[in-house]
Structure formats: structure tokens, C-alpha cells
Amino acid sequence: MDEIIYLEPDEEITSVVDKIKKSRAKQLGLVIPRSSSLIHSLVNLKLLKKEADGLGKAIALVTADKVGKNIAHQIGLDVYPDIHALKPLSAQNFVDLPKGNEPIEINATEAPANSRSKFQSRQVSSPAIRSYVPVENSTAESGELTEAADGIDLIEAPSTFQPSVRQQAASRTGFQSRQVGSRPRPEAQPRSQRLPGITAPGKFLVGLIILTIIASFLGLPQSTLTITAAAESYQTTLPVIVSLTEPSLTDSGLNLPGKKIEYHGSAAKRFLATGKKEAGTKAKGQVTLYNAWDGNPITLAAGTTLTDQVSGKLFVLPNKAVIPGGSLTLANGKAITNPGKVTVELVANEPGDSYNVKAGKLTIGGISSDRQASIYGETANNLTGGASKQITVLTQADITTATETLQTELLAEALPQLRAKLESPDFKIVDESVQVKLQPAVSNPEKLETETEHFDLKLEADYQAIAFNEASLKQAVLDKVTTDTPEGKTVLFDDTDSIGINYDTRSDDKLILKVEVKTKLGQRVDLDAIASQLPGQSLDSIKESLLAKSEIVEVTLNQFPLGWWQDFSYFSWNTRLKLNYQ
Template identity: 30%
Template structure:
């Protein structure tokens, strides 16, 4: 057995099959407590074996219940007395012959069915054969006893026979021949009384089976016991941490560890995004500027050199120019060398239009002074796709994919998907426009793969209840279906297949009450005993004991699922 699955005393076959589906192991041992309903029925065990075979699993029954051991072995299931057993129990259904008892061999049937000619041959062969008797055993032959008994009986054969011809078409009356055959007197007596006795036995057995089936059907479909009991209680609020593990073979409620199921989903998503980037698409300003040289040598300025106005607007020299050196005139005064050059604004827009009084500089030419006007710049802004827009599209697609893929499907309703417990990954991304492309909006597409670790709500509730009960001393948690348990993600370690979830419980505590044990003890018990056991609970107030239908026998149902025990709190 690669894996052990523990069953509840009143667990149904559908629940067991669902648990088997969730197990990865091919060999599973089903541990059934003594008195478990599933091992008390041969039909249930056969159905369970068939379902296991369809799932490709080999199951074995582990139980100390003798009835369950017998039924399971009858249908070929391995049976173990406990989980530590290495070999299955062998149940012996037939008696092994002992050396001190005779071996009885009935040879009469074949002889009676043989033709008359063969009977004489067989009889003569028996007399001549020397049958070997095994050492230590006594052989008793029924045919010899019959022969001795027939010899002891008086002859009943008629002394005279009437011979008459039989036509070819005349049929033989076999009943007449049988009536004329000599038989023992004791056999006639038995024949007269046998059918009557057999008929009475069949009627009795049939009636017993019918009424038993009617009682079972009435219990399953009709009889229900509803009990309401008020117990003194006080409110309690507790928080406990439960660990969810992906590779956990089974739940360990005592250690607050439950099984998790890693779920991966992927899908294509598409979103429309508005562009937020802007771009100047107007005309660039142009002009002819005057360049003056204060140096004593000619200065050549290459085309493409950046020229900056005092207001910070940048222009580009359209072509290479040479500014002549400064010279002295006849009066001895310095005259700056000068020339002109065409410039164009780097960026379009009206900001490049400069008045004639504007001065400019070239950072690498301190001896050169520039002045002049520019014009023709026109401002026109257009929408373009920015890098921020692309990043925003990825973010939106991931959020949309996470929101949709994190919702449980119809087949996953019993699972809990915690917010923030999953990861979304974009495996393929594309846009209809690139960065700096002119567009008011663009389309973004992505293939999203979402992975999360989910867990069963029933396992989580049971783990929280068990963890809280361990913290209580002389009190018992009076947990009911109306009490609230809220899960909150504490640690996300999905990269190693693990989550830590905080369970917040709002419930009540009161006197210790083992409801499962009570339900088991009430099966087929008179209602007076049920009431008496409730009265023994400290501070309990019996509010209702109602058995339906009213004509049912005053006995609790045999199935605990038909007994509804509702605990109502009496606030202290």
C-alpha cells in the first residue's frame, strides 16, 4: 500500500470515490473503523472495487471488523488487520478434513444415471478393483451402504409380468415407470412431507427479507430525527495559521497542514489603450544669422553645428561657413570679420521664431558672436504612443487575466482561491502601434498564464477547528455551520508550492460534546435513551426531539446522516 486513506464511520461510497480521485498513488489502503457502514455491505464493497478499477487503483481494506473482513475477502479484496501488517489476512471458509474423520465419497449419482447395461459393468469392475486407502484415513462409500440397505428390504417386484406388443407410435409414460419403480418406505414418508416443509421455509425467509428491506427503505427515505439542544456558551474569537502544501500526500490536521492543489490556467486577452504621449508636428523656424569673428585668424564652422539662443532654443547651421579674422582699419581701430549663415530650428513650433535683436552662441567658439532673426515656425501637437503607454497596457492585461483566471470554475466550487496567492505571467505580448507612432489609441494583446495554489474549504475549516480545539482546556468548541471562518493570506511561497493562511474563527465554547460519538451511540436506540443521554450533558436544555414520520417506530435511524443534531447557544 503506497498510501493510506482513513474513512469516517458513516462515510458514503461517493465520498470515498471522490477521495480516491484526488490521490496520485495507484495502491491505496482504506482504513475503516469497526462498525463502519461501508464495510457492512457486500454491494457497497463491490461498487467500491469496480470504481477503483476504473480509476486504475488497487485498494485494500484495513479493518478489525470481522464482518467487514469476511465481506471484503469474499469479493477478492486484500484485507489487513492494521496499517502495520505486511501480509493480508487469509480467511478460511471451509473445514479442513482431519485425519481421525472418515472421507465420504458419494458414488451413487453416476451409477443411478447410467444405463442398466452399464450398471452391471460398473458393479463387476468395483468388485475386481482394489481401491487404495490413504494412510491414516477411513474411506466410507455410500453406494455400498445403499446396496446393503436394498438387500435388507423385502422384495417389492411383482412375481408375474404381462407381455403385450408396443406399437411404433406409442409413447412411453415415464411417470408411470417411475411410479412402478420399487423405493424405500422411508423415502416415501420424506417425499410426502418434504415439499410442504420447504414451502413454509421459503415463505418465512421471503417474508423476513421483505420486511427487512421495507424497514431499511423506510429508514433511508422516510425516518428522520431532528434534535435541538440549547447549551451554555460564550463567544470566542481565535486566529490560527494553517499551512497549505502542494505535494502533501494527505492532511495532517494535528499539525495544521492541509493538502493544496496547484492549478494553472492560460488564456489570450486583448485591451484597448489610449495614447498619452504628445509630439510637435508643426513647421520649423528658419533664418539667416550674422556671424562675427573677434579672433586674429579665420574660423571655420561646420554644417550641423548647434547654435543656441539666449532663450535656450536650439538651431542647426545648415552648411559650413568660414568667418574671416578681425583686422585694423586705417585709423588703427579693430574691425571684426563677419559672414552670414542659414540656420534651422531643431524642433518645430512657434518657439523657434526669434526677433532680430536675438543673440546666439556656439559653445566651442567663444570668439564668435551671432545675431539675427528667425521665422516660419508653426506649432502643431499630435498624440503619439509613449513607452509609458506600452507599460500600462501590460499592467492592464495582467490585472484582467488574473481577475478572470483566479475565479474558480464550476467544478472547483469547493476550492478556495485566495487573492494574492497566484502569479500571472505574460508569455506573449504584441501591440498594434510602436513607441512614437502617431495614434489616439492602440490595441494590446497578451497570452496570460496564471498559477495558484487552491485548497478545499472543508479541509481548511476542519484544520482551523482542530487547531482551536487544541488551545482549549476543559472547554469544547461548539462549532456549527453558521459560524464563520475567514481565510487570509499570510505568506505566499507558491514558488515552492506552499502557502501560509490565517484562519479567523468566530464561534462559541461550552461544555465538551462529542457530537459524532453521540450520533453513533443513538443509532436504533429508543427515543427515551436519546433523551436520557442529552440530559446528562451539563447545562443542556432539550428544546426539541422530533421523529418523522409520526407513524415510525420510536427508534433513532440507523444512519447518522438522518439524525440532525442542532446545537443552539444559551448566552451566559
């Protein structure tokens, strides 16, 4: 049996059929309590077998109910004594029920010789002894039991009465013939002498009262014993490998077969360029370079920078410049320094009108600070000609952003297309596991850093996904959790629990998932064993014995009518067991 389904004593057949339909297993075991009305109905069991056959599933019953086992065997259902049994019960464990055309005979043989008087004779076949045959359905085939209500309806079969030889002899000898152990029947009295004052309605009323008392004794009290067992939260994460090839021996965790799904997509779109570049003119002019530090000439390479001491703007020497060495002269008894000087061209480092600065001193870059006062530049006139102009150019950032945009749009288009190729709604793909191979291309030939307002980009991509059967995955995970459940506990997975499927890693032919299971574990409780202890026991004694078990935390009893009975009925059908977990 692939799955065990536990049924309540009062479970309806429609509920059982729903559970069979919802189960994904092909071989089911139905655990039916001894007090269940379902197993006592031939009609219900036949309907159950018919529904299961229509769904392509095999069902077997697990029960200790003797009548139910015989009925199930009669219609071809396998019966197991308990859920741990490896084989169903064999034919010798069952009692064959009578066929529709076979009477149920009652043995009316003689009583023991020592139980009757030597003057008494016996009847071999008395009219008071009745034989019964099952009612036959007019449409039923020969040899098939009639399905009437939940059992076999019996009708009275006519019997014939023939006096025995001994009775005839007794009649001839003058002795009165009577049944063994019975008193002589008094002679019939006139109707007026029979129970005067009790009319037919009165007799009916007396009989009704007697039947009501018997029915009340048999049917009441109705008891529902609710047993609450301990449960605890349980959470685990299992690795699951979905493979396009046969799983290898090194693969750990659960293995499921996968199916490759592919899709090719392409998209083209025009985008705006966002790069900015200064394209104005640069300010320029003449600068005189002075050398009052050394008598030797100083050479400044092309590209040497000079900084305006007022505005801080940076300027550049477009050409190499050599500053002659300085000299000393005497005048009026004092030495006078005559700096060497040269006038050269000076250009602003950047375009823009902000470089149009007034005449003034400039500090030469690359000259140590202790010499900058003696080696410097100076403009006699304002630097002019600088103008600002900003243009839009194509940048690498523009292409990267456009590629990401197209990739996002293509993926949004590809996912529904991949899902549309799945074999059935039971199959699933994980979005994060989809592999993408991009082939980007700029459709217009603009170059980077060139002026343009927009550009066109075309993107092609190949998408590949590994699909898996979600229902099979969840069932495999639940089976694994059930297998790993500690002894004495059971998995209580219901609609409030969850199985989360998360992406882990992916290769060309394998998808590795992390499956997170959140459920509850409950202590296992043997309801059949408890039910066998109930008949005739008091509630207090049952509570005491049940609460002594560590797995049971609470026991409550509901009876109808309230307070009718303090003990459990001797009849098992009057007591219903209900198991809850908390």
C-alpha cells in the first residue's frame, strides 16, 4: 500500500470517495474502525470499489470487524488485519455468506432424551419453527446477494407440518403430544374469556412502549470520546535534484526526472543617448615666463600646466618652452637681478567661457614651492575666446542600460512561452533557474563618444529551463519526511502546512532545489486498541488509563442524552472515537 487513509467511525461514503480522488497514490489502504457503519454495508463497499476501479486505483481494507471482513472478501476486496501486515487475509479466514437462492436452515433436531418425559412425544417440524431465506432482487443475477438497505432482509418461508409417527401413536393412545420442555397447551377459550378489557389499539400501544424501551436500551447512550494527543511543529529542508539524465551515484538527496524546455526570443528598440560632452571653444592668449632663480635656462615641456592665481583655472602650454637664465648687474652699489624671460602661447585646459580670465600671474606646475616666486608666468592681456557648448553622445553606459532593459522585457515574454510548452499543469519551472544566452548587437553604426540623440539596439536570446512534476516532487518529499519520522510519531500534514520550493544551483543538465517543509508531528495513537477497552468501562477508569500515556494530553466525553449513563455501552456501535492533535 502506497498510502494509508484513516477513516472516522461515522465517515460518509462521499467523504471516503473524495479522499481517494485527492490521493496521488495508486494503492490505498483504508483503515476502518470496528464501529463504522460503512463496512457493514454491502452497497457502500461495492460503490467504493467501483469508484476506485474507475480512478485506476487499488484499495484494500484494514479492519478487525468480522462482519465487514466477510462482506469485503465477498466482493473481491483485499483485507488486512492491521497496517503492519505484509499479506492480506487468506480465504480460510472468511465465512462465505449464503447466496440469494440458498435458504438459511434452522436445525430442529430432537432434544436430548433425558430432557423429556417418557410420556411426552416431540414434534419433528412444528409450525412455530420458521426457516428464512434471503429476499431476492428481481433484477439480481442468480447466486448474488440482494443489496437491501445495509444488510440482508429476511422473509418468512412457508413451512409444512407433518406429524411424526410417535405423535400419531401418542394420539391413538390418548396421550397429548407437545413440544419438549413446553407446558400442555390449554384448551381454547371463548373470545369473551380472553383478556377482557384490552383492545387491539391497547395491545399496539403496549407493544410500542416495549419496543421503545428496548430501542432506548440498545441505542442509548450515544457516546463520543474525544482524545487529544500532543503535536509539535516540525521543519526541515531537503535537497532535490531534477536531472535531464540518469542520476549518478554521487548525487545526494531525492532525485526526480526533468524535461528540457527551450525558447528563442528577439527584440529591437530605439533608445535615447544620455551621455554629455563639452564641445565649446577654449580661451587662449600670450604668457610671459620668468626665470629669476638661476642663471641657467629652464625647459618646460609641452603640456605643462599653469594655474591662474586669482580664478584657479588651469591652462596648458601647447608647445615646449625654454626660459633663459637670469643675470645680475650692479647699480648704485647694489646687485640687481635681471630674470630671463620668454613669451609663448597659452591655452585653457577645458572649453568654456569661464576660462576667459583677466591678466595676472600664473603658477607653473612642476616647480617646487620655494622656487615658484622666482619662476612664474604672467599675462599682459586678458585671455579670451572661451565659449561653452554641450552635446549629447553615445556612451557604454547607454548600451549597458539598453541591453538590461531588453533582457528584462525578453525574459518576461519568455517565461509564459516556456510554461506554455509544459506537458501538463502539474509541471513547473523555477524562474531563477532559466538559463539565458544573449547575442547583443547595435543596429546603427554610431560609435562611442560621438554626438547622437538616440541609437537602436537589437537583442536575441536563447532560453532553457528544466521542468519537473510539482505534485510528484511534493509527494516524494512527504514520503521522505514520513520515512524519516521518529518511531511513535506521525506526520500531520494539512492545508495549513506548506512545502516551499526554492532555487539553489543549476548546470546544463541538472537543477538543484532546496525544498522547505513546514508541518507538524503528532504522537501515534492506536484507536483500535482503545476501542477494545471501552465496552462496560466507566469514564473515570478510561480517563485514568488514557492520561497515563505520555502521548495523550486530554480526554473528553460527550453523551446523548446528557447524564444518561456514566459507563460506556456494551455495544460498540454506540461509541465513537475521535482523535485530535494540539
